[in-house]
């Protein structure tokens with residue numbers, strides 16, 4: 007055990023989840039194939055990939071809900087297969103199809119889970135009330151869950167994680183089936199968790215949402231992590247550069263001055279007074295300064311942030327043998 | 335592999351929830367109605383028969399359990415038939431319903447071992463059955479008091495209590511079978527059908543099959559047949575085979591406990607009876623000794639089925 011902790015510590019000092027050659031085989035097919043990743047404390051980490059890529063299976067292995075075929079994963083320094091209680095006491099899990107006992111009320115459902123967590127009566131009711139307030143379900147607290155909508159159930163599942171005061175929240179497609187408003191609210195809740203120092207692991211198909219909350223993402227493709235990193239890093243990797251800045255200004259030698267800005271890749275002249283440049287960071291301020299330095303008049307300045315959608319499309323449209331670099 | 339924390343952490347919470355679910359469920363209400371109605375019918379007949387016959391029987395109360403009147407079997411026989419039904423009714427969806435409601439992964443993500451869930455559910459089911467059987471037992475004693483007008487003696491109470499305990503063990507066998515099937519089959523309907531199939535086989539088919547198989551193993555000797563007797567070898571095999579059915583074990587144990595004159599549960603041979611005072615009741619302790627192997631058999635059967643379920647459940651993948 008201590009050996010394993012040392013190993014983890016050596017690779018990334020503050021990693022709370024570390025997978026090493028983690029593999030899951032059903033018969034002969036590997037649905038998760040020797041993946042490696044580290045998730046840092048307080049980070050929001052996204053698992054992305056098409057249906058059947060192995061995201062849920064990876065999550066199940068981290069919780070000891072399915073057996074690990076090879077390799078290992080450590081969660082907060084514990085081995086989920088050998089020390090399941092240690093792991094489960096500190097990790098909250100929201101399954102993709104979250105179910106509650108329909109004949110019980112929201113409070114009763116949470117109370118049952120809280121009892122299993124080993125919380126005392128007083129502590130239980132205090133935490134449940136606080137959690138229900140947090141997910142805005144307090145007014146339906148005593149309604150039976152049978153009457154709840156999908157979004158309410160999702161939020162109730164999140165309330166359970168809050169009741170647990172989990173150090174890590176694992177959310178499997180938490181926003182699937184939610185309407186846009188509910189999705190925004192749910193993402194806000196995830197941000198609140200992050201603000202409280204909770205590490206969040208999130209699997210999703212909604213790329214723009216993932217982009218809004220995740221610090222880093224891993225793209226799964228048929229059981230392997232095709233690439234991993236922050237959205238900006240990935241866009242540099244996949245698209246060549248992340249930010250596309252368009253400048254509309256007149257003045258002498260603007261193109262030259264723009265090209266000289268650190269971080270700018272190439273500058274394309276679209277018209278006499280219109281330029282498009284790619285950069286690995288948001289260079290709008292520098293571009294404005296460059297125009298001013300050239301005594302030009304700045305008419306328009308826009309930036310296209312790197313989009314996960316573009317990265318994803320590029321990543322999965324290239325055939326597997328194609329030249330996508332393997333970050334794992 | 336050393337495990338941290340008690341394997342029983344959470345058993346209490348699971349037990350309380352499952353018990354209250356069971357007791358308030360419509361299914362339980364129907365099962366209890368079925369049992370109470372049929373048992374009452376059997377009791378009514380028994381009381382009628384006993385009132386006509388005798389006031390001199392020292393074990394009048396016990397007769398209430400065992401006497402049968404033409405179309406209806408005795409109270410004990412009816413229970414032997416219905417207890418499995420009740421246990422299967424409570425157990426056939428213990429685990430697969432959690433899978434199907436998608437609650438299992440959420441519950442198992444809490445800091446409990448899987449054993450705790452299994453054990454809590456099992457004990458809750460058994461407690462539910464124990465409560466109903468105890469209620470039924472009180473009912474019998476009460477009715478006996480009212481209609482027969484004889485207060486039960488201490489020995490009768492002990493014997494009927496032994497009946498109650500063995501009946502609960504008997505329910506345990508069927509409950510663990512149903513739970514095992516609820517782990518094996520994802521669909522509750524399949525689990526229920528298979529459980530009922532096994533039940534029918536063991537209660538209806540097996541008692542007919544066992545003698546046939548025994549006769550194949552030890553062909554009956556014509557010399558015994560001439561005398562109108564069973565061939566000893568065939569009889570021994572028949573009984574041995576029949577004892578594979580929990581119903582048979584239950585029936586034998588009941589016979590020993592509720593009929594104080596029962597001296598042996600095996601085939602009786604003349605040299606064994608020599609010197610015995612026929613018809614003299616045995617003391618309670620002796621009767622329990624006779625029923626002991628059957629009771630242990632029921633408990634062992636429960637343990638084997640429970641462990642099989644436990645092993646399967648430990649390794650099962652919990653997706654949703």
Ligand SMILES: Nc1ncnc2c1ncn2[C@@H]1O[C@H](COP(=O)(O)OP(=O)(O)OP(=O)(O)O)[C@@H](O)[C@H]1O
Pocket residue numbers: 032037055056057058059060061062063064651
């Ligand atoms: N019990 C099983 N036996 C065999 N294969 C399985 C089993 N369970 C899952 N799989 C396969 O494992 C692969 C990965 O499934 P997984 O649920 O991890 O995908 P996912 O990335 O979560 O997909 P989704 O986005 O649809 O949720 C799938 O191809 C699936 O067919």
Ligand SMILES: [Mg+2]
Pocket residue numbers: 061062063102178
């Ligand atoms: Mg999934």
